[in-house]
Amino acid sequence: MAGVNEYIVLSCILFGLGTIGFLTRRNALILFMSVELMLNSINLMLVSFSATRADMGGQVMVLFIFAVAAAEVAVGLAILICLFKHVRSVDINKFNVLKW
Amino acid sequence: MDLYFIVFAIMAVGAGLFTITAKDALPSALGLLTVFIALSALYLHLHAPLIAIFQVSIYAGAILVLVVFVIMLLITPDEELETSQKNMSYRILGAFLGAYLIALLAIGTKGVKDLIHQQTLPDGFGHPGMIGSLFFKEYLLHFEVASVLLLVALVAAIYLAKKNI
Numbered sequence: 001m002a003g004v005n006e007y008i009v010l011s012c013i014l015f016g017l018g019t020i021g022f023l024t025r026r027n028a029l030i031l032f033m034s035v036e037l038m039l040n041s042i043n044l045m046l047v048s049f050s051a052t053r054a055d056m057g058g059q060v061m062v063l064f065i066f067a068v069a070a071a072e073v074a075v076g077l078a079i080l081i082c083l084f085k086h087v088r089s090v091d092i093n094k095f096n097v098l099k100w
Numbered sequence: 101m102d103l104y105f106i107v108f109a110i111m112a113v114g115a116g117l118f119t120i121t122a123k124d125a126l127p128s129a130l131g132l133l134t135v136f137i138a139l140s141a142l143y144l145h146l147h148a149p150l151i152a153i154f155q156v157s158i159y160a161g162a163i164l165v166l167v168v169f170v171i172m173l174l175i176t177p178d179e180e181l182e183t184s185q186k187n188m189s190y191r192i193l194g195a196f197l198g199a200y201l202i203a204l205l206a207i208g209t210k211g212v213k214d215l216i217h218q219q220t221l222p223d224g225f226g227h228p229g230m231i232g233s234l235f236f237k238e239y240l241l242h243f244e245v246a247s248v249l250l251l252v253a254l255v256a257a258i259y260l261a262k263k264n265i
Contacts, residue, residue, distance in 0.1 A: 016202030021120030023194030054219035071253035
């Protein structure tokens, strides 16, 4: 069985990929998916710690993160649709009304 | 390290790379789906069958379908989106920050292995019944707060979907 270290490194790589995607892409939908990638990497780390420490609290925490991710996606995509109605684009550089 | 972990870790990282580099949003969503499936297989390996099932049914089945639905809704045929930020400094800064974060986390967690000792798993570890009893004994308040959060998100999404916002 792979030790907890390998899972930590995999989780870090996925989190970093999510960060890179969030900071460099322009399509707002892909930004959403990058955030999902980051949340999933944290889930993986929680589950691997849970299996290492023989503590089921980590798995319960993952289920709460599922709930938060579902809420985030529902509200975020609704906001995105509202923005799309005004701007007719999903390019984040065009959402600049509040930009200073 | 065993073969099972290596196969699914490579699958997850490759699909994650594809997710953030794909030109259009829809192939990107398919890459994310592959990441979810690979992570679900890793959860099975980590004695978390319930999480693995929820990963497929909630993430791949509900959240990603919602994202794909919105992708279909928001496609504008005349708009040709640039793949990444036009400003070169944004790209470099973003890639640098991400690589820095990966390196920092990988170095910072290097000693964790020595701090955490592998405990022997009790009988029935990760069984859905045990998670359910944890939910309703130790984490009841958190459970209720999460359900209120979902209700608030539901109301907010319906309000935002009204015509005149």
